[in-house]
Amino acid sequence: MMSPNLSWIILLPLLGLGFVCLVPSDKPSLIRRISTVSVFLPFILSLWVYAAYDHVAGGFQFVQNIPWVVPLGISYHLGVDGINSLLLLLLGAASFSAVLISASIKERIKEYHLLLLTTVIGTYGAFLSLDIFFFYFFHEVAAVPVFLMIAIWGSERREFAAMKLTLFLTAGAALALVGLLALYLAAGLGTFDLVQLQAQLAEHPLPMEVQNWIFPLIVVGFGITLTLWPFYTWAPVGYAEAPTAISMLHAGVLKKMGAYAIIRFAIQLMPQAAHHWMPFIAVLAVVNIVYCGLVALTQRDLKYILGYSSCSHMGYILLGLACFNVIGLNGVVYLMFAHGIMAALAFALTGFVCDQTKTRNLDELGGLLKCMPFIGTCFMMAALASAGVPGFGNFVAEILVLLGSWDQYRWLTVLAVLGLVITAIYLMKAVRLGFQGPLDTRFAHLTDTPTLVEKFPYVLLLALLILVGCLPSVILMHIDSSTKTIVESIR
Amino acid sequence: MFPIIDWSLISLEVLISIILVSLVVVDILLPKHAGKDWIGILSFVFLVSLIVFWLTQRDLNGLAFNGMFVMDSLAWFFKMLFLVTMVFVFAMAREFFKTLGERKSEFYLLLWLALLGMCLVASSADFLLMFIAIEILTISLYVMTAYLKSDKLSIEAGMKYLILGALASGFFLYGTSFLYGATHSTHFNVIQAFCQTHAMDPMTLFAMVLIFAAIGFKATAVPFHMWVADVYQGAPTPVTALLSVGSKAAGFIILIRLFFGVFGPWHVDWSLALAILSAVTMTLGNLVAMFQTNIKRMLGYSSIAHAGYLLMGAAAGSMLGASGINFYLLGYLFTNLAAFLVIIVFSIACKSDEIADYAGLVKRSSLLAFTMLLALVSLAGMPPLAGFFGKFTLLMAAIQSGYTWLALIAAVNIVISLYYYLMVAKRIYVDPPRVLTVIPVAANMQLLLAITIVGIIIVGIFQGPFLDAAMSAVKGMYLSRL
16 A cells, blocks of 8 residues: 655645645635645545554654754654644644635635645644654744734734734743753754654653753743643633634644643653653643633633633643553543544634624523524534533543543542533533523524535534544544553653 | 965955946946946946855965965855845845935945955954954945935934944954053964963953954944944935844854954853843843834844844854854845845835834735745744744754853743734734835845745755855854864
8 A cells, every 4th residue: 555645744735825826816716725625635645644554563654754954963854653643634624624614704815825824734744743843843833824814814802812822822932942952952862853862862861950940841831832821811812813713723733732742842752850740730730620611611702711611621631641641641632632623613613603693792692593503503512522521522532531640640630520510511501691592683684504515614523523432442543552652651 | 575375365355346446437437427327237247246256266265464364164154145235235225226316326336345344354364454344344334324415314323323333443443452462463363372371361351341342333232232223223224234234244253253263262251241241132122122113223123132142152152153143144134134125115115114104014015015024024033934043053052052041031032022023014914004005116126025035935944055054164264163
């Protein structure tokens, strides 16, 4: 069987970007079509990569390695294992649906798709890179396009939200960069290659005192991306004001880059420091879960509820990272995927509702299920998924995390379970206020998504969510093959 | 004794002098109101051929004039930077001074003189030659800064630059005389030998501080940065571009020559001082830049901040630090020239340099808007643009030499700078335009803008060859202590 070439996952959207550049801006439908194709093809490729990945053999596969900056040991090194092949799939699904729902954008369509494609390219590149430099490089490529997209196509407080989000994320990235550079220099190998660094540091770990100050820099730096309490404040406002596609991509995929980086660069390369610091992070994680959950309870703005909910659920990922066992780490990766799909779905639906009703305030909404049965049903399912109801991916993931943490953090686990109850309360409240009850006459004329094509992105995401909820083994086999080796190496 | 001089070593300087003199003659012979801008066109042709010529001279190496003049890989690299900068500055000047008439050709001659000064600076291996070279550069800059005779700001800028520049020259000479007192020489190699055998004493320290003050003036390091904002704002924009790219690079090649070469043996003594200066310079530059309303002033303060980042490399005092400085200057060249090209085209069309007037630029000229966006994002050090990798290497150099605190301060500064760069980007891309007239961009300006865009992206993505060039420049450096 022919094995997939990972570079095409980056190059195809880049090619699409080039084509969109060439199309005059008065041909919006052509631009949209090119843009759709250029996120659809990498999605198909990621599916292929996922299917072709041999989870029995494990390790990094489909590797490409081209020396890039020789004196500093930087190489263009791509490869996938069970973790990032899954994240590619997540990005593929989320970006494809994000471009599909972007049909509602009516202004400056060319710029919109150029920026959206740049964001997608950067994220693909970050997930594919096995070189720390290129991970950082691609990770930062997405920063400025996201700023511009929020600032141009966002809602009321868009400029504030865009600036806040970008500055927080850049601050985190810059902190992490200092940590990564220190790590590179301390390892003394003269290479940014993750595989080589892993091999070297597993044999000869860095001195404890060095690990102990580099580790927090990287974890807090990327933790900001992952909305680690108390550095999460950029997220609710950012997601609320951003255009729907960006909320979907950012809450769904981009912030997972933080968790991915913490697994790969912090925990795996500095296991001793991880054992020292992660218990503190576990406490912060539970604060994340409970505090952000309680804040979400008080919100009346639909998007803010989702924003805080997303911050709250990142707590489970952080808690799982602190477990150091296979079950917990499986839960983390599972949750990255399931939450990503769920968040993309929820923000897409909310975006649709807000576009139609021109309000996000739950006090004004109500009874929408009557006029938008399809959207309403999807939203209810997303809410159930988020609250951890069995049958959806999130349930499996959260159970895994809680099982993983039970032995080490008993009280924290109890509090974390409380978080699930809180989630259920605020999401059911949102469903009740927004979609049930009497329908306001203002909204009586509104209709559901008219065509099947427009329903497709929601159906796709929901189907994935149910699939991984009912057949966990589909993705657990992949995840397991990689998490096992990681956990063995950090024990 | 009649010294034997290898003339090929000073071929570039000789060619520039010949061109300069012959352009003077051509200028005199040409009728007063010649229809065409002959000097400008000739200058452009000469410059491009000089660049081609210089590409073939990469292997030049040696000393001339009793060791006063050195031609090494570092000099080659910087002279290349200066030549490329000058191509852009000449084109900018042609555009900017369209209305200036006959005084234009004199401006071109001054630019050639400045180029001669910069090239000599790059090759000085003796404090006296260095002084003369700096003066050739600076004096032509004084005149050019005050070139807009009827513009109050330009006169004020020229005056300020003259007074502070004269002071800096005084410092330089004063420091050199102390150094001569201690070492009985102005030759770099003699002084370096002295540094190797002697510890730093109060007299040499005093001399070094004075000399650093003069370099700091050129390189716009705090606390010698006072002139920057006013001069950047008041000077004709091509001159501002030259100041921010060429003159700053000239400051940094002196810094590299002195602190990585001549005073290299005393590295431990001055390294911490440079690190502190670096931290103060970048922080002050960025904090003040946040509050600027004039784009040239903002870029002035941002240029101070960039001097701070560059000083990180000097504080590191390592191979990586020096190559980082070279790479950074290379990326900075395309980035800053792109920004100033946009400013020139914009200010000619709109008669304004206020940031507020840039509102909605994207609706008036998408090329200008896009170039400015790339320039700003590259200045902020975001990948995949040229500014990123420079900051990356400098941060790495700082951490490698044990200045992690400095790297952290730089990280904070990157965030601060991103704020004000993005504010301008926001004005350009988000705010509604005040006027809707389309800004015309002439074909030659379009070409230059395209070159800078390609430069910013290529240097940002294919860093390898450029880093190699920056590194080999340092490796072959005369008197290198690395």
